Amino acid sequence: MTRDSDRRALVSEGRNPRSTDLDRLSAREIVALMNAEDAGVAAAVGAEAEAIAAAVDRIVAAFRAGGRLIYVGAGTSGRLGVLDASECPPTYSVPPGMVIGLIAGGDQAIRHSVEDAEDDRAQGAADLDSVAVGAADVVVGIAVSGKTPYVVGALEHARAEGAGTVALCCNPGAPVTEIAEIAICPVVGPEVLTGSTRLKSGTAQKMVLNMLSTASMVRIGKSYGNLMVDVAISNAKLARRAAGIVQEATGCTAEEAEAALAASGGKVKLAILMQISGQDAQTAAAALDAAGGVLRDAIATSSTGAP
Template sequence: MSSDLSSLVTEQRNENSMNLDQLSVEEVLKVINKEDQKVAEAVREALPAITEATVQISERLKAGGRLFYIGAGTSGRLGYLDASECPPTFMTPPEMVQAIMAGGMSAFGKARENAEDSEEQGEADLKNEQLNVKDTVIGIAASGRTPYVAGALKYATSTGAYTIALSSNRDAEISRYADSAIEVVTGPEVLTGSTRMKAASAHKMVLNMMSTAAMVQLGKVQDNLMIDVHASNYKLMERAKRIIMDLTGTSYEIAAETLEKAHLKVKHSIVMIEAGVSYEQADDYIGQASGYAREAIRLAKQD
């Protein structure tokens, strides 16, 4: 990988924050806030690439594939954040969306900056996952030239897995090793080179967008409600009941009773109430409908 970082926009100095150390707390915060407003616009400009990548992710997940995030430092942590939220939000199995980070989980809470310098380690960490053509690998690197991520993408491509490079520089090196390149250019950071700021905010937005849109395509959302939410605590149990009530117009008592009968599965509860079927029947119709509640209800009602 190239060792010259001076040309990277993420390493350049921001003219709007040159006097950062001479400002009051309020003034520093205003500068940061003004720069942060550029993040959403940078993401908007990258929407065509984000769309292309998300369509590919969705198709592969529908076919039984898996989604892997891989990165180092902040980029790796962002992958873990998004992957860890998929099971409670969408009741996905743990293996469906996974994150791999340079240095392993020990690097999540304690920085190991040198862990990102080995292409070989990026390859080795992915080799354990037995990738196939149904899988998708997203390599995340704000600089766009992290060796660990480059090695992972090169290896993933060799297995036939679909690869996506997510960076914050144009013509990023890792873009060359991926089937899709998402380059969200947020410009120089307020604190020079600190890509945990704008670049990381943009990447978190992109990962959230892609995983959410993909789960919509898998039938895990109806209207704007998470009908596969994992009702694992009081707050989520109450949310599950409200979702059932909103989508079926039933009472709180019936929603609670049906949720219990449905083994705390919101989607099954909705089908049971709307189609007047048992849990077992709802499960069968949902399977026939490839996970889509509306279609499951239609199938049940036409039988």
């Protein structure tokens, strides 16, 4: 249980002077107040841009060396990590094990609160062992307070195993910032509802996680310009999106895009290269492999240039 002295010491747990009469406000006033408070979250995240970029560079290096990105958190923080990890395979066609989300209390904690699980320091280390954490990996410990035992234990164990370590919290000087190599600490201040850190703090964490995964995937060649060229075609909506991406990237017709996708086996990046270069699937695939999967580099080595 958090002692009163601990609660006062945490920025995220303080009492917001702008919402002391929260229970007296109308629905419209509550919405307006929350919106006003949320307006400062982006600036708080922006203040951590250098640390976020350093974390991205570390994650990219891990990916290129065959390592993984592993998120570790409890409660809302853990759920946000699991969410980010689960969205990487369909968005970027990466294997499910390349980005992993671990949450205190296990998968049941994604839907049902397992509040005491966050106090188990040893379980944080054990859960990392369950996925065989190693020196090639990067572990991102997510905890608003920055002192959640489960996350502290995980980061300590990750560091002992030689893995890269990143802390994401909302309280400066928190224990996790002393353990991790890179500390990301957007300070969003007290919540509208005291201690409900799924609000501004959770929003800040979601924004940072979006940046970590998206920027890292872009840096390893998972986009062409701002197009998702490695999206997995798993339903009708994504099939339409894939065809649209091929059209946008190449300037071809819808019929040509569909033909290129069919010839490429549904691989958007390959279809684009085939359409631009005029190469067959096998030749284009070899060109992509030689370019490390970076479409722009593969296009540069083809006989025709990018549109």
